[in-house]
Amino acid sequence: DVKVTQSSRYLVKRTGEKVFLECVQDMDHENMFWYRQDPGLGLRLIYFSYDVKMKEKGDIPEGYSVSREKKERFSLILESASTNQTSMYLCASSYPGGGDTQYFGPGTRLTVL
Amino acid sequence: QKEVEQNSGPLSVPEGAIASLNCTYSDRGSQSFFWYRQYSGKSPELIMFIYSNGDKEDGRFTAQLNKASQYVSLLIRDSQPSDSATYLCAVNIFGGGSQGNLIFGKGTKLSVKP
Numbered sequence: 001d002v003k004v005t006q007s008s009r010y011l012v013k014r015t016g017e018k019v020f021l022e023c024v025q026d027m028d029h030e031n032m033f034w035y036r037q038d039p040g041l042g043l044r045l046i047y048f049s050y051d052v053k054m055k056e057k058g059d060i061p062e063g064y065s066v067s068r069e070k071k072e073r074f075s076l077i078l079e080s081a082s083t084n085q086t087s088m089y090l091c092a093s094s095y096p097g098g099g100d101t102q103y104f105g106p107g108t109r110l111t112v113l
Numbered sequence: 114q115k116e117v118e119q120n121s122g123p124l125s126v127p128e129g130a131i132a133s134l135n136c137t138y139s140d141r142g143s144q145s146f147f148w149y150r151q152y153s154g155k156s157p158e159l160i161m162f163i164y165s166n167g168d169k170e171d172g173r174f175t176a177q178l179n180k181a182s183q184y185v186s187l188l189i190r191d192s193q194p195s196d197s198a199t200y201l202c203a204v205n206i207f208g209g210g211s212q213g214n215l216i217f218g219k220g221t222k223l224s225v226k227p
Contacts, residue, residue, distance in 0.1 A: 040219070042217055042220065043201070043217040050213065090157070100147075101145075102147075103159070104149075104158070105156060106155070106156050
């Protein structure tokens with residue numbers, strides 16, 4: 001069964017803090033993605049990775065960075081959290097032979113105060 | 114700018130009726146089409162995917178694809194209150210080094226009334 005896990009369901013941080021969101025998949029998928037979802041704006045792609053050590057900017061990378069040191073783990077880093085980064089963060093994974101089907105983790109609801 | 118458009122709703126149907134959700138997309142090269150269901154506060158879960166023109170049925174769900182019209186739809190037969198959710202249409206991006214990426218619509222909120 002497909003399994004994508006995220007480190008926290010809910011997270012509260014203060015402005016200026018460095019925030020780490022972790023995503024782990026156990027399906028040996030090459031592709032991993034980070035999105036944020038906000039009311040009225042839908043899902044927006046922040047960063048993605050097609051392989052270990054590889055990363056590509058999505059549509060809204062400003063204020064974020066990522067790390068992929070191992071195939072199963074893709075981390076999203078907020079270098080200095082700001083209130084406008086309060087959002088639902090969703091991780092997803094897929095594999096090249098899987099018809100681009102993406103499987104999502106449960107999400108992390110981040111609040112920045 | 115590649116786009117996926119959905120009516121935001123809410124779409125309200127009575128229990129037992131057929132719910133029809135629609136989606137249009139701009140990238141003529143797209144080859145894979147997905148419907149995800151998302152309950153409030155939860156993450157999207159895959160319902161169906163379709164690659165070929167025509168209909169694909171899975172239980173109470175039928176996906177319909179018309180590539181010439183760049184149109185994909187989801188029919189839910191015998192709608193149940195538990196089907197009340199937001200339905201996201203997603204389409205793959207063809208070419209440009211973004212293979213494997215999907216563009217998501219903003220979703221249609223469905224409400225099934227008992």
